[in-house]
Amino acid sequence: MPPSQKKKPTAETSPVEGAPAAVRLPDGFQLIPGALSAIEQETLLADIHDIMRRAPLFQPRMPRTGQPFSVKMTNCGPLGWVSDKDHGYRYQPTHLDTGVPWPPIPQKLLDLWRTHAAVEGIPEACLINHYPAGAKMGSHRDQDEHEPRAPVLSVSLGDDAVFHVGGPKRSGPKVRVTLRSGDVCLLAGPSRFAYHGIDRILPGTSNLIPGGGRINLTLRRVTPFD
Numbered sequence: 001m002p003p004s005q006k007k008k009p010t011a012e013t014s015p016v017e018g019a020p021a022a023v024r025l026p027d028g029f030q031l032i033p034g035a036l037s038a039i040e041q042e043t044l045l046a047d048i049h050d051i052m053r054r055a056p057l058f059q060p061r062m063p064r065t066g067q068p069f070s071v072k073m074t075n076c077g078p079l080g081w082v083s084d085k086d087h088g089y090r091y092q093p094t095h096l097d098t099g100v101p102w103p104p105i106p107q108k109l110l111d112l113w114r115t116h117a118a119v120e121g122i123p124e125a126c127l128i129n130h131y132p133a134g135a136k137m138g139s140h141r142d143q144d145e146h147e148p149r150a151p152v153l154s155v156s157l158g159d160d161a162v163f164h165v166g167g168p169k170r171s172g173p174k175v176r177v178t179l180r181s182g183d184v185c186l187l188a189g190p191s192r193f194a195y196h197g198i199d200r201i202l203p204g205t206s207n208l209i210p211g212g213g214r215i216n217l218t219l220r221r222v223t224p225f226d
């Protein structure tokens with residue numbers, strides 16, 4: 001290609017054509033590819049479908065504007081994260097629409113937390129995000145929790161997703177990684193409050209979820225340990 005059309009190398013491109021790009025992830029961010037086997041993913045998905053029957057997906061909305069998110073959500077655990085026009089982002093012990101307490105967190109997720117979270121306390125909330133093809137999640141920081149020592153532990157199921165993670169400023173540099181079904185990642189230590197989000201879902205990359213799409217599970221500690 002003529003020099004004028006040459007792409008500048010970025011975190012996603014390499015100066016050597018065809019070579020994988022070097023990616024420097026933020027300090028404390030961990031990606032554990034293939035943390036769950038195919039069987040473990042199927043078993044966990046069955047647990048999540050059971051939770052969705054008891055606590056149906058709801059439509060979260062932006063505070064003040066009431067703009068709907070492109071993902072739908074539900075929760076399990078003593079607390080669940082919700083957002084609506086009038087009361088904004090918050091944790092509460094009951095479903096936004098039905099008023100029923102959230103179902104318990106499946107044992108497999110508690111085991112993942114014990115193995116990877118490297119903290120004494122247990123998670124209190126598991127947010128379940130459902131992404132159909134075309135859904136995304138804008139860059140944001142998880143800051144509604146009151147225990148900065150606890151990581152956010154995330155599990156991906158279904159179609160691949162392009163995830164970005166940066167630093168403490170929305171405008172700062174970001175790196176992009178593909179999260180695949182069975183991957184676990186952690187926003188921990190210095191990356192706990194890093195900006196992050198989902199740029200896009202790559203449809204047809206997994207046959208785990210009937211009809212396609214992606215489910216993401218994030219385990220969080222909401223109240224202080226002590």
Ligand SMILES: O=C(O)CCC(=O)C(=O)O
Pocket residue numbers: 127129137142154161163179196197198216218
């Ligand atoms: O879907 C993901 O991998 C990220 C989810 C996320 O950023 C969140 O729930 O705050």
